[in-house]
Amino acid sequence: MQKRTNTVLEQITELNVKDMKEKRCQLVEENAIIGQKNPKDINVEGDTCYNNPIFNNETTPFQAGTIATTTFCENNTKSKKVIGVNIASKVCIIGSRLRNKGKNVTCPNHHGKCTANISPDAVIGDEEKWSASVAQQIQSEVKIVGYTGDGDAKSHQGVSRVTQSKVTHMKDVRHLGNSVRRAVNRANFSAGMFRGTSKCNLRNRLAMSIKQRCTAELTKAHAVYNGNLNAIKKKMPKIIDTIVLCFKGYCGHSCKTNSLVCCGNYRQAKNFMPSNIKLKMTEADELSLIQCIGIMLSPNAIENTRFLTSTQKCEAVNRAYQAVNPKTISNPRSFSGRIHSQIHNLNNGYTRSILLKSKFLGASLPSRSKVIRQMLATDKRNRRRRDPEVLAKKKLRRFASRRQRYELHEKKHYSSGLTDIAPSLNWAKQMQDHNYV
Ligand SMILES: [Zn+2]
Numbered sequence: 562m563q564k565r566t567n568t569v570l571e572q573i574t575e576l577n578v579k580d581m582k583e584k585r586c587q588l589v590e591e592n593a594i595i596g597q598k599n600p601k602d603i604n605v606e607g608d609t610c611y612n613n614p615i616f617n618n619e620t621t622p623f624q625a626g627t628i629a630t631t632t633f634c635e636n637n638t639k640s641k642k643v644i645g646v647n648i649a650s651k652v653c654i655i656g657s658r659l660r661n662k663g664k665n666v667t668c669p670n671h672h673g674k675c676t677a678n679i680s681p682d683a684v685i686g687d688e689e690k691w692s693a694s695v696a697q698q699i700q701s702e703v704k705i706v707g708y709t710g711d712g713d714a715k716s717h718q719g720v721s722r723v724t725q726s727k728v729t730h731m732k733d734v735r736h737l738g739n740s741v742r743r744a745v746n747r748a749n750f751s752a753g754m755f756r757g758t759s760k761c762n763l764r765n766r767l768a769m770s771i772k773q774r775c776t777a778e779l780t781k782a783h784a785v786y787n788g789n790l791n792a793i794k795k796k797m798p799k800i801i802d803t804i805v806l807c808f809k810g811y812c813g814h815s816c817k818t819n820s821l822v823c824c825g826n827y828r829q830a831k832n833f834m835p836s837n838i839k840l841k842m843t844e845a846d847e848l849s850l851i852q853c854i855g856i857m858l859s860p861n862a863i864e865n866t867r868f869l870t871s872t873q874k875c876e877a878v879n880r881a882y883q884a885v886n887p888k889t890i891s892n893p894r895s896f897s898g899r900i901h902s903q904i905h906n907l908n909n910g911y912t913r914s915i916l917l918k919s920k921f922l923g924a925s926l927p928s929r930s931k932v933i934r935q936m937l938a939t940d941k942r943n944r945r946r947r948d949p950e951v952l953a954k955k956k957l958r959r960f961a962s963r964r965q966r967y968e969l970h971e972k973k974h975y976s977s978g979l980t981d982i983a984p985s986l987n988w989a990k991q992m993q994d995h996n997y998v
């Protein structure tokens with residue numbers, strides 16, 4: 562199979578590059594059909610993944626990541642097709658073999674076949690460069706007007722540099738939420754704010770609760786005000802004050818009137834913070850908490866998250882890459898071919914992708930054959946897995962097991978590991994009051 566991969570990888574890459582181009586043209590056509598003023602304008606989300614951890618494990622001083630894959634997905638349609646990819650690789654077996662023999666060679670400029678396309682001393686985490694490269698690839702067909710990234714400002718810069726026009730930089734709500742959590746964990750609260758023996762645990766729980774609460778208020782506000790940004794911005798200051806009051810232990814009238822998600826009964830909201838604990842906050846504490854919340858609910862942040870876009874599709878694609886390129890195995894030669902093959906699979910579906918690939922390689926499958934029947938059966942199984950009914954059942958099961966873990970946590974007072982905030986015992990009732998849990 563390894564040999565076969567090496568034989569076909571160039572053709573598969575060619576097929577997928579062509580296919581992605583077709584997808585981009587299709588997008589423009591669809592935009593024209595629905596009457597968009599500039600059919601070429603599209604929104605995209607982008608993310609980069611590394612074939613091994615970018616963080617050093619403190620055993621070596623050099624960078625760990627050796628292959629970086631940058632993916633752009635369109636954010637215009639529901640299917641969110643992959644429309645561009647860049648693979649930056651440092652891995653070259655021939656180069657390292659020659660170097661081991663004492664020859665002075667630098668990848669990718671040596672004799673013979675080199676599988677690396679950047680030099681060994683290049684920065685593998687240069688997301689600006691990789692994003693610029695993908696933007697360059699796709700710019701003949703489409704024009705990026707909105708870009709959602711994971712909060713790394715560099716990839717934004719890369720996109721802007723290539724398009725040479727104004728690109729709106731949107732932020733992902735989930736990543737912003739994590740910033741809020743980190744900010745609360747780092748904030749300079751007064752010593753008396755958390756009491757008791759498990760101060761760290763409490764602070765951590767407050768951080769997670771604030772994150773969840775902010776995310777919930779924001780998404781709910783979008784639903785209630787139908788995406789009307791001005792109305793949302795006008796409402797937010799009151800909501801922020803209410804959140805602070807709620808966590809201080811004064812949950813009641815203010816929550817009932819101002820909060821979009823807290824019904825005004827702190828006892829029922831105890832899955833946030835333990836109900837018997839009241840935070841003793843000074844004025845300075847309140848200010849720093851408001852500052853943390855502002856990361857997500859300030860007018861500026863609301864502007865940046867206005868379409869509630871995320872990079873979740875890109876992250877899903879990254880996980881799909883891992884299926885063909887496991888982190889434990891490096892495939893220096895076939896890495897990019899495998900990536901392109903997987904993108905083709907994701908964009909066209911399992912059966913269609915295989916049929917197109919085999920046709921392109923000149924080995925069409927006979928119609929009505931057993932193989933095709935088998936593939937159609939697999940397709941049907943996959944569709945069944947995505948059925949809303951099946952998904953709902955799975956969700957219930959997840960909730961139940963999470964609840965069990967949470968109870969265990971309560972009982973044993975684990976301070977690390979099990980940190981999911983789960984609905985408490987009467988979760989079914991809570992779901993109605995706090996439908997964001
Ligand atoms: Zn090389």
Ligand SMILES: [Zn+2]
Pocket residue numbers: 807811812813816820823824825826827830
């Ligand atoms: Zn409340």
